[in-house]
Amino acid sequence: MNIQELFLLALMPVLKTLLIAVVGLYLALDHVSILTAEGRHHLNNLVFYVFFPSLCASGLISSSTETGLFSLWFVPVSILITFLVGSALGWILVKITRTPQHLHGLVIGCCAGGR
CATH class of the missing domain: 1.10.287 (Helix Hairpins)
Incomplete structure (x- = not known):
């Protein structure tokens, strides 16, 4: 693997997280008026407790192997x-x-x- 492939491999999870954050920021703006304050609160809880851990776990699972997990004890x-x-x-x-x-x-x- 050359340096560009490693950089892109490390960059993709960060870009996915930033994309989710930017969409959430846009929906949370007051002048957009898509969500109420209560709706923003529920969506924030959903992202914090469900989507973000799923995103992190999917990135870890796709790059891990059985021998790699045992070596990280x-x-x-x-x-x-x-x-x-x-x-x-x-x-x-x-x-x-x-x-x-x-x-x-x-x-x-x-x-x-x-x-």
């Missing part, structure tokens, strides 16, 4: 370790800084996610 393991270490550091931060009770989950969750 460290990815979920490293994610698990990251969340465990982040949660522990978040819990320590909550105890040291005496964060208010209603913010404990937010602080620990942000630290676990690496935010």
Whole structure:
């Protein structure tokens, strides 16, 4: 594979995502008046929970093989370790800084996610 083929292979998922975002942006404009505020909210939830994960999964599935999946075993393991270490550091931060009770989950969750 030459550099142009690799570039196009990497560019196609990004272009698909940008195309969906541009169409959604156009539909969300107030002067277009295709959707109401409630309709935009429902469409946003549909895209966020259904279409975008489907788009990401279709790109991954089409480029993965059985041996490739077994060779990437460290990815979920490293994610698990990251969340465990982040949660522990978040819990320590909550105890040291005496964060208010209603913010404990937010602080620990942000630290676990690496935010």
